[in-house]
Amino acid sequence: MLACTAASAFPVLANPPDCTAATSTRYADQFILGADVSTLDAVERGGARFSTADGRAGSALQILRASGVTWARLRLWHTPINSRDVIDGERIISRHGEPVGGGNNSLELTLALAKRLRAQGMKWLLDIHYSDFWTDPGKQEKPAAWAKLRGKALQDAVQRYTVDVLTALHRQGTDPDMIQVGNEINGGMLWPDGKTWRETPDEAIGGDQAFIELLRAGIRGVRETDALRGSRLPLMLHLAHQGDGKSEATFRRVYDQFEAAKLDYDLIGLSWYPYHHDSIDGLRANLRMLSERYRKPLVVVETAYGYQLDNPDGGPAVFNAEGAKRSGYPATPEGQAALLRDVVQAVAAVPQGLGVFYWEPAWQAAPGAGWRTGEGNAWANQTLFDAKGRALPALKAFKSAAPCR
Numbered sequence: 001m002l003a004c005t006a007a008s009a010f011p012v013l014a015n016p017p018d019c020t021a022a023t024s025t026r027y028a029d030q031f032i033l034g035a036d037v038s039t040l041d042a043v044e045r046g047g048a049r050f051s052t053a054d055g056r057a058g059s060a061l062q063i064l065r066a067s068g069v070t071w072a073r074l075r076l077w078h079t080p081i082n083s084r085d086v087i088d089g090e091r092i093i094s095r096h097g098e099p100v101g102g103g104n105n106s107l108e109l110t111l112a113l114a115k116r117l118r119a120q121g122m123k124w125l126l127d128i129h130y131s132d133f134w135t136d137p138g139k140q141e142k143p144a145a146w147a148k149l150r151g152k153a154l155q156d157a158v159q160r161y162t163v164d165v166l167t168a169l170h171r172q173g174t175d176p177d178m179i180q181v182g183n184e185i186n187g188g189m190l191w192p193d194g195k196t197w198r199e200t201p202d203e204a205i206g207g208d209q210a211f212i213e214l215l216r217a218g219i220r221g222v223r224e225t226d227a228l229r230g231s232r233l234p235l236m237l238h239l240a241h242q243g244d245g246k247s248e249a250t251f252r253r254v255y256d257q258f259e260a261a262k263l264d265y266d267l268i269g270l271s272w273y274p275y276h277h278d279s280i281d282g283l284r285a286n287l288r289m290l291s292e293r294y295r296k297p298l299v300v301v302e303t304a305y306g307y308q309l310d311n312p313d314g315g316p317a318v319f320n321a322e323g324a325k326r327s328g329y330p331a332t333p334e335g336q337a338a339l340l341r342d343v344v345q346a347v348a349a350v351p352q353g354l355g356v357f358y359w360e361p362a363w364q365a366a367p368g369a370g371w372r373t374g375e376g377n378a379w380a381n382q383t384l385f386d387a388k389g390r391a392l393p394a395l396k397a398f399k400s401a402a403p404c405r
Helices: 004-009 040-045 060-066 107-119 151-171 207-224 247-260 280-294 321-327 333-348 393-401
Strands: 032-036 071-076 086-088 091-094 123-128 178-181 235-240 267-271 298-302 353-359
Touching: 032 298, 040 060, 040 107, 071 107, 071 353, 107 123, 107 151, 123 151, 151 207, 178 207, 207 235, 207 247, 235 247, 235 298, 247 280, 267 280, 280 298, 280 333, 298 333, 333 353, 333 393
Parallel strands: 032 071, 032 353, 071 123, 123 178, 178 235, 235 267, 267 298, 298 353
Antiparallel strands: 086 091
């Protein structure tokens, strides 16, 4: 990591002359421009280098911060290793085995990254997956350490774990500024106990109420630590968009359920990828509905787009020609910038629009920084830095699209 004094070589950009002036958001003076940097340690260990658009070398965090990114997001996995030898209750006491990959986002690594974020003067969002690896609408596997826990025992483990994580962050002086309880929890969390839908008619699941009780447990863990910080930690519940025009109905159904259960949460988080989900008009419509119906701050915590079709890593790519055709934006640096500009402006156009996080802008193709251990990086053509690590136009567009302060 570069010396702290190097940060002064990258002054934070003021609002450019063309920043968006006509917005409806009530949060213009707090509008979040964020970046998920969960794989940063793995990328740096793999030798990736970064520079500004005009070629000045620096760390990814320095360049992001200087470009107007004021928030970061970090995911947290319980025990991200591929083999586990000894489990004692809820703790894994022997950690033999290789890291899972995908950033290897343990608590130890999260603590280290949180220190780096604070050194850059950035705020940050903690995204607890309550799993040992990736979670999304199609998978929400319980941590191996909790495999035998059910009912109240599992709820208690969720609450204790949440308390332990936040206490560790507090003790080193790096409290998060916002927290997610779960990641893309459209169909529940901690499956099968908290799963809300069946893939087969005879599948055993916990159902809606079990899901709600697991969320309550995580929320209790957050609220238990509010006294440590001396303030209420803003808490987000996060869903992903769907394709085929189903997003609004899904968000209404799930958040109506949260409201009926009187869950103690503060913000609504969304994932939206144009090549997986709805069109940009679908995003706009859902944001309007959410803003009017629930009146909670809205944050797109995941979005991204490719600056080219080919993966610099040489392997398969999540974003490809089919995705570009579906999205309607060209797979070029300019197309990527236009997409990001439109997302920021869509969020700023609703009264409750609070901000946008770009998902993994620094996940360069680098040895050891694959989607999982032994695999390549299928995300490398969606970063905000090109294959040589130079900042792309979308990074400038991110700032210029934000509301004027």
